[in-house]
Amino acid sequence: MSTLPNSPHRSPEPLLGEDGFLQILDVSKKFGEVTVVDRLNLSVRRKEFFALLGSSGCGKSTLLRIMAGLETPSSGRVILDGQDITDLPAHRRPVNMMFQSYALFPHMNVSANVAYGLKREGVARPEREERVREVLELVQMGTYASHMPSQLSGGQQQRVALARSLVKSPKLLLLDEPMSALDKKIRQKTQFELGTILQKVGVTCVMVTHDQEEAMTMADRLAVMSEGVIVQMGTPENVYEAPSTRFAAEFIGSTNVFGGKLTQDGGSVLHCGELEQPLELGFAIANARQGHAVQVSIRPERIRLSVPANEARAQSNNSALGVVEQIGYMGSYTLYYLRLPSGRVVMVHVPREILVGFPQEPDYGDTLQLRWSVRSLVVLS
Helix, strand or coil, rough: CCCCCCCCCCCCCCCCHHCCCCCEEEEEEECCCCEEEEEEEEEECCCCCEECCCCCCHHHHHHHHHHCCCCCCCCCEEEEECCCCCCCCCCHEEEEECCCCCCCCCCCCCHHHHHHHHHHHHHHHHHHHHHHHHHHHHCCCHHHCCCCCHHHCCCHHHHHHHHHHHCCCCCCEEEEEECCCCCHHHHHHHHHHHHHHHHCCCCCEEEEEEHHHHHHHHHCCCEEEECCCEEEEHHHHHHHHCCCCCHHHHCCCEEEEEEEEEECCCEEEECCCCCCEEEEEECCCCCCCCCCCCEEEHHHHHHHECCCCCCCCCCCCCEEEEEEEEEEEECCCCEEEEEEECCCEEEEEHHHHCCCCCCCCCCCCEEEEEEEEEEEEEEEE
């Protein structure tokens, strides 16, 4: 494994061929002197659910609007199903966008809201009514056809907005923060329902969100964005378990990052000033020299706590002693913050069932042993 993976300052090259149903080719977008999207490449497969994940201002919403035709890229091309749609206006693209606010017409009932786009296109009334009926049944809103938006809950309004987006059978569906208006309990339930509906329809979907749980629950693949570029792309499991950069590791979930230097050429042992004992990686790093600086991520759920036999110091590699400073009861697990002798604070998640094995639950001021396996360590660029 190399400590120098592909630079995070350039997006991965697009997947060409039949996998490249939607291709974003070297796209940039500037507003004045500010670059919001920077020479970005992306490929989305046919019928794939793809998520763009990042904090506010990272460029993900601008990229979505470029796909929709609501923004024109400063450079680069957008290809959909083999057709260059870069200069095609929004109303002529086989693309529909479901907005964060749902944007339902308050003076129209559910059926009229869903039928609006078909009516504008001149679809005959019998066909229009049949397509509206079918899509409302699909989203389980058939019995609400005559209701007004004000009579619906947030989750129901979302389903109507989805039906309106699907009724025109778009090649590409764009979702802009689709769950942000829902409370947490409804949001979790709706994530699975929406995924099931889109799988039935078989539409290619790109979603923008800042909610990592939402992206990991719904997406086949996701891309983590920062400052207009993609810093990592892959399946949710791959991005979480094997983050390539510190930004990706800290944005997707929580982590503890330690920095150290290799103790020998190509070695697998790091000397880290924040730990009394070395970090043992369990694998060699190709082309790395003694003294090479390396950063390592350790997820808080990968660290195991125990009552130490000897509180004087940690006795082995991949271990440390820490004093409990903060405790947070999280239901299924307990969150501990422990301060090491160096002053570094480490975050640890302990499942509640594991705490049963302690003589008594760890309390403020207790000294505990922290241990982790080599399989828990991920080298970052």
